[in-house]
Amino acid sequence: MERSDVETFLEIVRTRNITKAAAQLFVSQSTVSSRLKNLENELGFALVIRGKGRHTIELTSKGEEFISLAERWSLLHEEAESLRAGSFTRLRVAVNESSYHTRIAPFLLEYGHDNPGLRYAVRICDSEQVYELTNKGLADFGFASYEADYPRLRVEEIERQELCIISSAPLPETGSRLDIARLDPACEIRFSGGHFKSMEQWREKHHPGAGEPALTVNAGLGALRFFRDAPRWAISPLNMAHLLARYAPLHIYPLEEQPQPWRMFMLRRRDAEGSRQALFDDFAARLREHIAADPA
Numbered sequence: 133m134e135r136s137d138v139e140t141f142l143e144i145v146r147t148r149n150i151t152k153a154a155a156q157l158f159v160s161q162s163t164v165s166s167r168l169k170n171l172e173n174e175l176g177f178a179l180v181i182r183g184k185g186r187h188t189i190e191l192t193s194k195g196e197e198f199i200s201l202a203e204r205w206s207l208l209h210e211e212a213e214s215l216r217a218g219s220f221t222r223l224r225v226a227v228n229e230s231s232y233h234t235r236i237a238p239f240l241l242e243y244g245h246d247n248p249g250l251r252y253a254v255r256i257c258d259s260e261q262v263y264e265l266t267n268k269g270l271a272d273f274g275f276a277s278y279e280a281d282y283p284r285l286r287v288e289e290i291e292r293q294e295l296c297i298i299s300s301a302p303l304p305e306t307g308s309r310l311d312i313a314r315l316d317p318a319c320e321i322r323f324s325g326g327h328f329k330s331m332e333q334w335r336e337k338h339h340p341g342a343g344e345p346a347l348t349v350n351a352g353l354g355a356l357r358f359f360r361d362a363p364r365w366a367i368s369p370l371n372m373a374h375l376l377a378r379y380a381p382l383h384i385y386p387l388e389e390q391p392q393p394w395r396m397f398m399l400r401r402r403d404a405e406g407s408r409q410a411l412f413d414d415f416a417a418r419l420r421e422h423i424a425a426d427p428a
Contacts, residue, residue, distance in 0.1 A: 133171065133174060133205065134167075134170065134171075135206070135209055136167060137167045137168070137170050137171040137174075138171065138202050138205055138206055138209075139157075139206060140153065140157060140164055140167040140168060140171075141167075141168060141171055141179060141198075141202055142199075142202055142203065142206060143156055143157055143164075144164070144168065144180070144189055145191070145199055145202075146257075147189075148188045148189045148190075149188055149189060150164050150165065150189065168180065175198070177192070177194045178192050178195070179191060179192060179194065179198060180192065180195055200268060203265070203268075203270050204268075204270065207224065207253070221249050221250050221251065221411070222250070222251040222252065222253060223250065223251075223252050223253070223272050223273065223411070223415065224252075224253045224255075224270065224271045224272045225240070225252060225254045225271060225272065225273050225274075225275070226254075226255045226257060226261070226262045226265040226266055226270075226271035226273070226274045226275070227254065227255070227257075227262065227274070227275040228256070228257070228258060228259045228262055228275060228276055229256055229350065229351040229352065229353070229354075230277065230323075230369060230372045231275045231276075231277065231396050232254070232256050232275075233352070233353065233372070234369075234371040234372055234375055235275075235291065235371070235396065235422075235423065236254075236275055238422075239418075239419055239422045240252055240254070242422065243415065243418055243419075250411075255271065258350055259276035259277045259278055262274040262275065262276040262399065263276060263280055263282060263285070263399065266285060266399040266400070266401065267282050267285055267399075267401075269401060271399075272400070272401075272404070272408075272412065273398065273399065273400060273412075273415070273416075274398070274399030274400075275396060275397070275398055275399070276396075276397050276399060277394065277395065277396060277397070278395070278397070279395070279397055282399075284401055284402055284403070285399050285400065285401060285402065286399070286400045286401075286402055287397050287398075287399055288397065288398045288400075289395055289396070289397050289398075290396055290397065290398045290419065290420055290423060291395065291423050292393040292394065292395045292396075293369045293370050293371060293393055293394045293395075294369075294370055294386070294387070294390055294393055295331070295367050295368065295369060295370070295387055295390060295391055295394055296367070296368060296369075296370055296373050296384055296385060296386055296387055297310065297312075297315075297365055297366070297367055297368075297384075297385045297387060298359075298365065298366055298368050298373045298376060298377070298382045298384055298385075299363070299364070299365040299382065299383045299385070300359040300360065300362070300363055300364050300365070300380065300381070300382060300383075301363035301383070302383055303315065303365065303383065303385060310385045310386075310387075310388075312338050312389075313338060315338070315339070315365060317335075317339040317342035317343075317345065318345070318346060319346075319362070319363055319364045319365055320345040320346075320347075320364070320365055320366060320367075321345065321347050321348075321349060321355045321358055321359070321364050321365070321366040322344075322345045322347070322348045322349075322366065322367075323349065323350070323352060323355070323366060323367070323368060323372075324348050324349065324350045331367060331391045331392075333391070334389075334391040347364075352368065352372045352375070352376055353375075353376070353379075356376065356380050359376070359380050359382060360380055367387075367391075369394035370384075398419070400412065400416070
């Protein structure tokens with residue numbers, strides 16, 4: 133199999149759209165379609181369901197089954213290339229978007245300065261996929277925004293933060309307090325990607341029966357365009373709020389009545405590779421120190 137064909141299939145899986153996959157890969161739509169057809173011909177079965185008028189990609193049953201094989205093949209190919217280049221020391225990281233931008237990326241830069249021979253393979257995805265990749269051994273470390281029970285995984289809470297409200301326009305205040313009751317539910321941008329029942333309960337208390345917001349997005353940075361377009365607000369962890377405020381003129385308001393705090397969990401396989409155990413332990417210890425030294 134050609135690496136470009138496999139990577140194209142995985143991008144199609146991620147975007148569920150040929151046009152978006154082509155844009156992410158910086159190739160034409162016809163190239164994406166050609167690579168997908170090459171892979172199907174080599175495998176001997178269809179990976180996607182084709183039909184006129186389809187705007188999103190639907191996988192066949194064999195296409196769904198092939199995802200995990202394609203992921204493993206891609207990672208093994210990367211490791212073989214690293215071995216050929218003489219730089220096999222590599223950490224595979226799966227991380228949700230908010231944790232990546234606010235915590236993990238800055239730490240990887242710091243840790244990389246002290247370990248110049250180390251290479252990273254980072255996958256940014258929703259927390260649910262973080263668990264799946266780490267559980268399958270396709271990531272050495274995972275970072276997710278909720279806790280789940282996987283027998284193969286050690287799940288450790290390494291950070292928690294209070295939530296706040298961010299807004300692209302000044303919000304009504306009573307004295308020094310934000311008047312939450314006057315927030316317009318129709319203007320909310322809802323950040324998804326984790327399991328936040330306490331936030332749902334908070335919304336129902338202050339805006340009963342409001343239903344779904346106009347926009348739900350699983351990436352904080354992906355909401356910037358919408359904040360600039362019209363007066364909107366969102367509930368956000370503090371560090372993500374400060375990150376977004378670097379790129380847009382946003383107002384940040386503390387929440388006096390807090391839902392449960394946002395939390396970040398570090399995932400590791402219990403059967404981590406013995407030859408690299410010292411590296412894994414050092415990486416985890418240094419990350420804890422990094423977060424403790426720079427609280428949100």
